[in-house]
Amino acid sequence: MRQFGALVAAALVLAPAAARAEWKKYDTAHFVIYSESGEKEVTRLAERLEGVDGLMRMASGLKSDVEPVKVRIYQVASNAEVERAINDPNSGVEGFYTTNVFGPFAVTPRHTNAAGDFTPELVLHHEYAHHFMLQYFPAVYPGWYTEGYAELIGSSKFLPDGKIAYGMPARHRGDDISASWVSMEDILLKSPDKIHNFDLYGQGWAMTHFLTFSPTRAPQLRKYLALLSTGASQEDAARAFGDLGELNREAHKYLDLGSFSYRPVAVPIAKPVIRKVDPVSAGEAALIPEIIAFRDDDPSGIRKDTDRAREIKARNETLAHIREKAERYATDPFALYFLAQADYGDGDYRGAEAAADRLLALQPGHVRGLVVKSLCVAQAAGRAAGAQRTQLAAEARRLALKANQGDHDDPLPLVAYYQSYHLAGLKAPKDALNILSQAVATMPQDSHVRMLLVEGLADDHRWGQAIALIMPIANDTHPTPQRDAARAVLAKLQAEAAMANGSPAA
Structure with missing residues (x-):
């Protein structure tokens, strides 16, 4: 019995070490995936991500010679880790996409309590569609189209034969889109803050689906978006659709019929999809919770005092964790860089320079x-x-x-x-x-760098270029401090441009 007990004890000691998951970094053509899942599961995730990327490239006509900007994907254990990263416990968030000084990244859980069609995979594909639009086609888009396009991509399904069903209905948006329908005339002509009870995601998807798959309306949609991007007013751009009353009747009828056409699309993916696998250093692996929680945008624009205080508190806690872990992994190059970057963002320039010096002593x-x-x-x-x-x-x-x-x-x-x-x-x-x-x-999705250029162009009196650059931030779908600040700057730029154009010296 002693021998059996010793064997059991040995097995218990050895089992955790044998089963311990390790973070690895998997490179594909357009993504860098960080995961503990193992190559089989990561390969499935990578194939679907590359499939969605390929679908959007085919649909948009993006040229193959355009250099890709890889998106980092962090596959964490559960929704709880996603919620901790956004400082919103019990929110039920199934994943998110954002960008900071490290570049664009998305977070998705391996295990979730989600049921039905609203899955982490759908959320990940929806968020990547936002990245794709911002990265490769930065322009002025109305909110309903920004979210409608992302829903159109996110709802596309992978079929058993490997094709992607482009245009599958967004069942997770429910059956009440028709009942809450807002006139397309209002949506196309009114300011978003003047439209009440508009389902940006549900009706946005329905409008985008109708306009994308209608042979007569699709060219009008392209013309409408092109006009907006060249600075046309909402009214002038909406003329691309002709009679807006008829457009609204057609779109609402299309939704009520419920017969949504979709296209099974064969999207070729280069194999093997995973091109390189690298270990993640101990320091970087330990810092992954802080990496996905790190925010370096300016929180001063958050209007509500309690929200701003809550955000600053969360950032300070993240910074404290970064400093503690960087001290623990004092010779890890990533940990030192992260510390330098975090200290710099916090305004501790002496601390940032000291961390950078330590890093450069290791790797000049x-x-x-x-x-x-x-x-x-x-x-x-x-x-x-x-x-x-x-x-x-x-x-x-x-x-x-x-x-x-x-x-x-x-x-x-x-x-x-x-x-x-x-x-x-x-x-x-x-x-x-x-x-x-x-x-x-x-x-292009980094608002801080974009605003630097806007300021530089304005100082150089290049008003038109500055206004065009700030438009995507000022017209962001979501109410953010960056959007509010950009709208204030936009108004100032437009006033200065009008004054310059109206003066005899202009």
Whole structure:
């Protein structure tokens, strides 16, 4: 019995180690997937993501030579981890997409309590559709189309033969879309804040489905969107549809008939779908909860005091965890970079520079380490004067150029190059503004970098370009502090442009 007991004890000791999951990083053509699930499950996830990406490329006509910007996908254990990342417990959120200084990423759970059609996979595909639209076709879109298109993609189903049923109905939106229908005349002509009880997701999907699959209406939709993107008013763009009353009757009838056509589409996917598998360092794996919770946008624009205080409290807790774990993994390059970036975002430039110096002592050519160091030196230049300012700004620029030489595809060294002038309080030359434009083209969904360029263009009196750049933020579907701030800036730009155009010297 003792021997049997010893064997059982040994088995219990060994079992957790044998079964312990490890974080790995899986590269595909358009994604980087972080998961503990193992290659079989990740391969299925990757094939479906690549299928959705391929479907949108075919539907949009995106050229194959357009360089992809990979989206990181974090597959976490459960909805509870998703909710912790967004600081909203018991919300039932099935996943989310956002972007920060690390780039665009999405979070999806492996296990969920969701039932029916509203699955984490649908949410992930819906959110990736938003990324695809923002990344490759940044323009001015009405809210109903932004969400309607994402629902159209998210609701598409994978068929047993491997094809994708493009246009399957969004059953998870319920059967009450018709009962709550809002006139399309109101939706197309009125400001969104003047439309009440509008189901942005449900009716947005129904309108998008109708206009996409109708042979006569699809060309009108394309014309309507093109007009909006060129700065046409809502009224002028809506004329693309002709009689809006007739349009509304057709769309509502289409919904009531309930016979939604869909197309089985064969989307070729390069095999093997997983091109490379890398281990995730112990420091980075330990920091994944903080990575997906990290927010670096400006919270000061959150209007409600209690909401702003709650958000700042959550950010401070995340920052404290980052600092504690970075101390624990003091020689892990990712942990040091994350600490440097987090401290910089918190305004602790001395702490950020110290972390960057420690990282660069380990890896002198670390691109993002050089970027943070450059930004810290540029901040110091802004606090200096005279020859010292000029000298520090030149050093910041040297570091940014060195980072760019290390990775020509990384947009952050380009941002750092511009900031070597901007943060130092120096007038940025035209080449720096053009370089910043390249960074925005690579990361169009980053509102902070976009707003930097808007400000630079406005300082250069290039009103039209500044207004066009700020439009996607100002017309965001969701009410955010960034949208509110962008609308205030937009009004100011439009007033300055009108004044300049109306003056004799213009």
